[in-house]
Amino acid sequence: MGAFILKRLGLALITLWILSMLVFFAGQILPGDPGRSVLGNLATPQAVHNLDHQLGADRPLISQYWHWITNFPGTSYQYQAPIGPILVPALGRSVKLGLFAFVIVVPLSIIGGVIAALNVGKPVDRVISVVGLSGTTVPEFVSGIVLILLFGIALGWLPIEATPPPGTSFLGSLRYLILPVIPLVLVLFGYIMRMARAGTVEALESDYARTATLKGLPRGVMIRRHVLRNSLLPTITVIATQTGYLIGGLVVVETLFQYEGIGSLVVMAATHKDFPMLEAGVLTIGVVYMLVTLIADISYSLLNPRIRLAAAE
Amino acid sequence: MRRKRNEQLDGLRARCTELENHYIDELVAGDLSRRDFLRRGSIIGMSVPFMGAVLGATDPASALAAPRARTAAAKPKSGGTMRIAIQAPSAAVNPLTVADAGGLCMLNQTGEFLVFDNNLKLALQPMLALSWKASHNATVWTFKLRTGVKFSNGKPMTADDVVYTFQQLSNPANASNALSVFKGILSPSGVRKVNSHTVAFHLEAPNGNFPYLVSSDNYNAIIVPKGTNFKTWQHSFVGTGAFKMTSYTQGVGATFTRNPHYWGSMPYLKGTSFKFFQSQAPQVLALEGSAVDVIGQITPFGATQLLHNPAYSVIRLKSSNHRELSMRTDQAPFTDARVRQAVAWTLNRHQMVEALLAGYGLVANDYPFAPSFPSTVPMTQRTRNIAKAKQLLAAAGHSKGISATLQTETYEEISQLAQVIKQNAAAAGINITLNIQNQTAYYGTTFGSSPWLDGTLSLVDYGSRGVPNVFLNAPLVSNGAWNAARFADPTYDHLARQYFATSDLKSQRKIATKIETLLLQQTPIIYPYWIDGLTVSTKRVHGLNPTSIAQLYLNTAYFS
Numbered sequence: 085m086g087a088f089i090l091k092r093l094g095l096a097l098i099t100l101w102i103l104s105m106l107v108f109f110a111g112q113i114l115p116g117d118p119g120r121s122v123l124g125n126l127a128t129p130q131a132v133h134n135l136d137h138q139l140g141a142d143r144p145l146i147s148q149y150w151h152w153i154t155n156f157p158g159t160s161y162q163y164q165a166p167i168g169p170i171l172v173p174a175l176g177r178s179v180k181l182g183l184f185a186f187v188i189v190v191p192l193s194i195i196g197g198v199i200a201a202l203n204v205g206k207p208v209d210r211v212i213s214v215v216g217l218s219g220t221t222v223p224e225f226v227s228g229i230v231l232i233l234l235f236g237i238a239l240g241w242l243p244i245e246a247t248p249p250p251g252t253s254f255l256g257s258l259r260y261l262i263l264p265v266i267p268l269v270l271v272l273f274g275y276i277m278r279m280a281r282a283g284t285v286e287a288l289e290s291d292y293a294r295t296a297t298l299k300g301l302p303r304g305v306m307i308r309r310h311v312l313r314n315s316l317l318p319t320i321t322v323i324a325t326q327t328g329y330l331i332g333g334l335v336v337v338e339t340l341f342q343y344e345g346i347g348s349l350v351v352m353a354a355t356h357k358d359f360p361m362l363e364a365g366v367l368t369i370g371v372v373y374m375l376v377t378l379i380a381d382i383s384y385s386l387l388n389p390r391i392r393l394a395a396a397e
Numbered sequence: 398m399r400r401k402r403n404e405q406l407d408g409l410r411a412r413c414t415e416l417e418n419h420y421i422d423e424l425v426a427g428d429l430s431r432r433d434f435l436r437r438g439s440i441i442g443m444s445v446p447f448m449g450a451v452l453g454a455t456d457p458a459s460a461l462a463a464p465r466a467r468t469a470a471a472k473p474k475s476g477g478t479m480r481i482a483i484q485a486p487s488a489a490v491n492p493l494t495v496a497d498a499g500g501l502c503m504l505n506q507t508g509e510f511l512v513f514d515n516n517l518k519l520a521l522q523p524m525l526a527l528s529w530k531a532s533h534n535a536t537v538w539t540f541k542l543r544t545g546v547k548f549s550n551g552k553p554m555t556a557d558d559v560v561y562t563f564q565q566l567s568n569p570a571n572a573s574n575a576l577s578v579f580k581g582i583l584s585p586s587g588v589r590k591v592n593s594h595t596v597a598f599h600l601e602a603p604n605g606n607f608p609y610l611v612s613s614d615n616y617n618a619i620i621v622p623k624g625t626n627f628k629t630w631q632h633s634f635v636g637t638g639a640f641k642m643t644s645y646t647q648g649v650g651a652t653f654t655r656n657p658h659y660w661g662s663m664p665y666l667k668g669t670s671f672k673f674f675q676s677q678a679p680q681v682l683a684l685e686g687s688a689v690d691v692i693g694q695i696t697p698f699g700a701t702q703l704l705h706n707p708a709y710s711v712i713r714l715k716s717s718n719h720r721e722l723s724m725r726t727d728q729a730p731f732t733d734a735r736v737r738q739a740v741a742w743t744l745n746r747h748q749m750v751e752a753l754l755a756g757y758g759l760v761a762n763d764y765p766f767a768p769s770f771p772s773t774v775p776m777t778q779r780t781r782n783i784a785k786a787k788q789l790l791a792a793a794g795h796s797k798g799i800s801a802t803l804q805t806e807t808y809e810e811i812s813q814l815a816q817v818i819k820q821n822a823a824a825a826g827i828n829i830t831l832n833i834q835n836q837t838a839y840y841g842t843t844f845g846s847s848p849w850l851d852g853t854l855s856l857v858d859y860g861s862r863g864v865p866n867v868f869l870n871a872p873l874v875s876n877g878a879w880n881a882a883r884f885a886d887p888t889y890d891h892l893a894r895q896y897f898a899t900s901d902l903k904s905q906r907k908i909a910t911k912i913e914t915l916l917l918q919q920t921p922i923i924y925p926y927w928i929d930g931l932t933v934s935t936k937r938v939h940g941l942n943p944t945s946i947a948q949l950y951l952n953t954a955y956f957s
């Protein structure tokens with residue numbers, strides 16, 4: 085197990101390094117100029133040149149890349165301030181929102197999927213499937229605005245901004261995240277539920293499930309011991325890939341609910357050609373993504389001894 | 398009676414400079430309205446009580462004509478924290494480099510200017526300078542500073558701080574945004590301390606409107622203490638204003654509290670809390686959902702439900718905020734002025750103002766003189782005339798129509814405006830292809846690497862200014878830094894230089910007429926409309942003091 089994790093961490097480091105190169109050099113194709121982006125269209129070319137020089141954006145690419153590597157995470161072009169104190173709180177906010185959505189949507193959608201699978205073809209299955217899939221097709225900016233208008237403005241039950249006033253307790257601040265979380269739950273529920281449902285249906289039809297039933301195991305025990313362990317394997321992969329989105333891809337929800345997370349930060353950095361910020365943001369999301377996949381793989385192997393053995397060989 | 402008034406006037410005249418007397422002449426001759434006299438007088442540094450006395454001596458009925466503060470809706474109440482939604486500053490809040498609405502609104506929360514361009518009253522007002530005077534040819538401007546002013550760090554403000562601020566702003570070695578205003582007018586060596594509370598600006602060329610360049614119009618020019626490191630200014634926000642910064646978080650918001658060292662009367666509000674938004678729609682929702690009390694600046698496009706809702710107060714400022722559609726005068730088929738005119742005649746400007754601005758704007762003619770500038774001389778308005786456009790195209794040898802690509806940006810209503818232009822022009826056989834990019838890509842770097850400056854047709858945003866100088870200069874003079882039309886006309890260059898050097902309104906109007914006629918004939922740039930500045934708040938909010946370039950002073954704001 086230890087060797088497995090070490091090997092995965094080594095691979096992750098190489099992946100991150102390649103990612104940093106890709107972002108840096110591919111990012112050069114983005115049109116625009118960092119100095120012009122800060123100073124606006126009306127600044128004189130001289131002032132733009134001066135700022136580019138101060139920022140170091142006029143140096144050769146290799147030298148810029150080296151400077152960035154050696155000064156990680158460096159200073160933001162756009163904000164002219166160290167990146168750490170901007171990025172870390174933004175990541176914290178993103179993780180908080182993502183985790184909140186995660187703890188709601190994962191149990192909900194797995195339970196929904198299993199219930200649907202156990203009732204294949206019955207009205208319960210139909211309702212869960214149709215509701216789930218309809219939710220997935222509604223974009224966050226539509227469901228978000230409807231929620232704001234309904235619960236925030238018409239009824240006035242919930243705050244419409246995700247950022248709580250300073251000094252709010254942790255539990256109190258979760259109230260501010262309720263509205264932003266609902267669109268995410270809607271988008272993810274149908275997806276994860278479908279995977280859980282398909283996996284369960286498949287497992288229920290398998291030989292081992294039939295054997296377990298035939299040897300006289302009670303239905304509940306059969307589902308817990310034999311069906312779920314197998315049916316949830318693909319679901320875990322789906323959840324892991326969606327966690328990356330939950331941490332780094334919530335730009336729409338962050339914009340709508342005025343929540344400065346890492347997703348918005350990266351998008352702004354890309355539009356302003358703020359390379360140090362862009363690099364740091366993308367790599368952070370990359371690290372989160374890899375950690376989550378690693379955790380998924382470990383739990384995968386815990387559920388399925390065959391993978392554990394294959395890795396240890 | 399008349400004789401007595403003349404004596405009074407003569408007595409006042411004896412205290413006046415040549416230029417001031419010139420304005421009084423224009424007022425007496427009826428060339429200047431009372432409003433314009435107050436406005437022009439404020440530029441050259443005549444005090445409001447003095448101008449009131451002059452007006453009284455020329456016409457007793459107008460003795461009270463001096464502009465007055467609006468009567469407040471309710472008795473000001475002290476206390477409370479006002480929550481304001483603004484566009485998130487897109488870059489560091491660095492007084493040298495700030496260029497965006499959110500950033501310049503942050504600067505003015507703690508920073509003050511020598512002169513305040515009061516857009517509500519359309520006049521310059523003393524802020525950190527108490528009075529100002531020009532030399533007879535408007536090449537040296539002397540500003541007397543307010544005494545007893547302290548920065549939020551407790552240090553007194555003197556001429557040294559003002560000299561430092563303007564030397565940094567005008568230094569070509571700095572990444573200063575104000576260079577676009579000072580280039581060719583002011584260099585660091587021209588900023589000189591006269592005594593501890595007097596500063597003289599020695600200009601490179603005469604400039605009759607110089608006080609505008611050290612006013613809130615030139616949003617970078619807040620006065621900072623001598624020796625300030627502009628890059629780290631955002632950690633302290635040190636300034637002379639009514640508030641001082643208590644917290645600033647990039648992309649999230651900022652809070653301010655009363656500045657105990659403030660020279661003026663203490664603000665009513667205990668504090669202010671700014672929330673940063675990336676776009677307008679969430680700001681509208683935030684106001685409707687009572688998450689904020691004020692939206693600092695709003696564009697009518699997409700906010701009509703708010704503007705027409707009686708539950709909110711709207712402050713509407715006439716402004717010179719506008720869009721410019723440049724046509725490359727060095728690229729066929731736009732080398733022919735008739736083709737450029739043809740495009741202009743296809744536009745339905747009234748419809749644009751109604752549809753894109755919800756009526757919160759004014760149609761423009763094809764010259765950069767906004768109706769709010771006193772020197773503007775209105776010409777016959779261009780309206781939609783497809784027959785005329787087709788006729789002009791045919792005369793230029795393009796009876797089968799023309800095709801061109803229009804480069805533009807995603808910003809406020811601009812991409813929609815580009816669509817309307819495309820549709821309008823199609824009726825005359827002008828086939829426009831749109832290329833819409835984000836702002837960073839669109840602005841590019843400079844000539845040769847900027848869709849904005851290189852596009853055959855290009856549509857760009859220009860923020861509001863109190864005088865047309867900026868609009869007349871870089872986009873239109875030969876080799877101008879933002880001359881996207883590549884317009885090069887020696888007659889125009891000469892007229893523009895003349896206009897900048899002129900101080901008296903009568904001559905300015907004479908030159909303006911010539912410039913307007915020339916630009917209508919040449920039409921290198923089409924100006925579709927002037928956009929009003931709008932600030933929206935709940936009915937509980939009073940005493941806001943916004944400008945048409947997104948600044949918002951809150952020292953007189955209060956809740957009822």
